[in-house]
Amino acid sequence: MVTNKKDIRALTKDQLRDFFVAQGDKAFRGNQVYEWLWQKSAHSFEAMTNISKDTRDLLDTHFVINHIEVDTMQRSNDGTIKNAVKLHDGLIVESVLIPTPTRTTACVSSQVGCSLDCKFCATARLKRMRNLNPDEIYDQVVAIDRESKTYFNRPLSNIVFMGMGEPLMNYNNVIKAIDKITSDEGLGMSPKRITLSTSGVPKMIKKMADDGVKFNLAVSLHSAVDEVRTSIMPFNETFPLEDLREALEYWYAKTKRKVSYEYVVWRGINDSQKDIDAFVKFCKYVPCKVNIIEYNPIDDGEFQQASNEALENYIKTLEANRIVVNVRRSRGKDIDAACGQLANKS
Ligand code: SAH
Numbered sequence: 001m002v003t004n005k006k007d008i009r010a011l012t013k014d015q016l017r018d019f020f021v022a023q024g025d026k027a028f029r030g031n032q033v034y035e036w037l038w039q040k041s042a043h044s045f046e047a048m049t050n051i052s053k054d055t056r057d058l059l060d061t062h063f064v065i066n067h068i069e070v071d072t073m074q075r076s077n078d079g080t081i082k083n084a085v086k087l088h089d090g091l092i093v094e095s096v097l098i099p100t101p102t103r104t105t106a107c108v109s110s111q112v113g114c115s116l117d118c119k120f121c122a123t124a125r126l127k128r129m130r131n132l133n134p135d136e137i138y139d140q141v142v143a144i145d146r147e148s149k150t151y152f153n154r155p156l157s158n159i160v161f162m163g164m165g166e167p168l169m170n171y172n173n174v175i176k177a178i179d180k181i182t183s184d185e186g187l188g189m190s191p192k193r194i195t196l197s198t199s200g201v202p203k204m205i206k207k208m209a210d211d212g213v214k215f216n217l218a219v220s221l222h223s224a225v226d227e228v229r230t231s232i233m234p235f236n237e238t239f240p241l242e243d244l245r246e247a248l249e250y251w252y253a254k255t256k257r258k259v260s261y262e263y264v265v266w267r268g269i270n271d272s273q274k275d276i277d278a279f280v281k282f283c284k285y286v287p288c289k290v291n292i293i294e295y296n297p298i299d300d301g302e303f304q305q306a307s308n309e310a311l312e313n314y315i316k317t318l319e320a321n322r323i324v325v326n327v328r329r330s331r332g333k334d335i336d337a338a339c340g341q342l343a344n345k346s
Pocket of ligand 1: 165199264293
């Protein structure tokens with residue numbers, strides 16, 4: 001339904017308080033409504049039971065509450081859950097709940113489609129339709145928190161911005177969403193449990209450092225050789241490794257927090273000794289840890305997971321250089337919920 005009413009969740013708390021004052025009501029009413037909108041995730045004014053009927057009707061004539069709807073939920077045989085989430089304008093994004101024995105992680109999207117063009121990622125094949133609003137990012141987290149409580153009897157413990165989209169190309173909205181997620185007026189989660197993953201936009205990495213953000217930074221590196229990286233992540237031409245390095249040094253100098261590098265090893269692409277040596281060298285620029293990710297095939301074989309020997313070689317060389325390496329097995333592959341597979345297939 002097309003409406004000219006304003007989305008009430010685009011208002012700050014102060015704007016909501018001002019609205020009530022202008023209507024001859026108390027500013028405090030704004031706090032009550034704000035709590036319903038965020039902490040209690042109300043989807044209708046009717047649900048706001050401590051607000052009078054007259055006030056609810058007033059809100060209804062001025063505003064709508066845009067909210068997401070979990071359109072379909074798929075469960076993998078490893079416990080992973082994938083939500084196809086419908087936005088107020090009918091577009092779809094995906095988010096994933098990844099359970100382990102000790103934690104539940106939400107993998108959330110920041111854009112509909114993606115503005116970047118990584119050759120190995122299914123999301124890159126969807127063109128970027130639009131950025132997600134802060135409430136649309138927040139709502140994905142709320143939906144997964146609820147599913148975690150329903151299916152695993154525990155609240156969500158971690159969030160990674162590794163779903164669809166490049167979060168640093170939608171920086172302002174991502175930051176607003178994280179502010180709500182970490183605020184006591186939202187979900188009250190610790191920023192230490194949140195990781196933003198980026199393909200590496202140097203200018204924005206520096207901005208995050210300047211802004212004093214408290215969450216963790218992961219960079220999808222995949223190669224420390226410019227020609228190789230540009231061939232698989234073409235935007236590397238615009239943001240070459242030297243600029244990325246400089247931005248990461250700036251990040252570390254300001255935040256004193258380690259960077260995580262996400263890295264997939266592909267046969268014939270980045271599995272030679274030269275690739276390994278370049279990566280080890282890159283890892284020495286700032287304190288870091290490495291996550292080697294299993295490749296999730298999305299095509300007919302242009303990209304293939306490297307041999308075990310090549311992987312072992314990477315791990316051995318990194319460890320010999322005292323770099324912490326985790327090898328992350330894919331989750332939710334059977335429902336196309338693994339890294340790089342989010343493409344609204346259904
Ligand atoms: N744009 C952000 C976040 C989304 S991608 C970024 O680039 O970090 C999330 C992670 O999945 C990234 O590390 C990305 O490189 C990785 N990825 C993408 N396609 C993949 C695939 N087919 N198999 C394994 N990992 C993939």
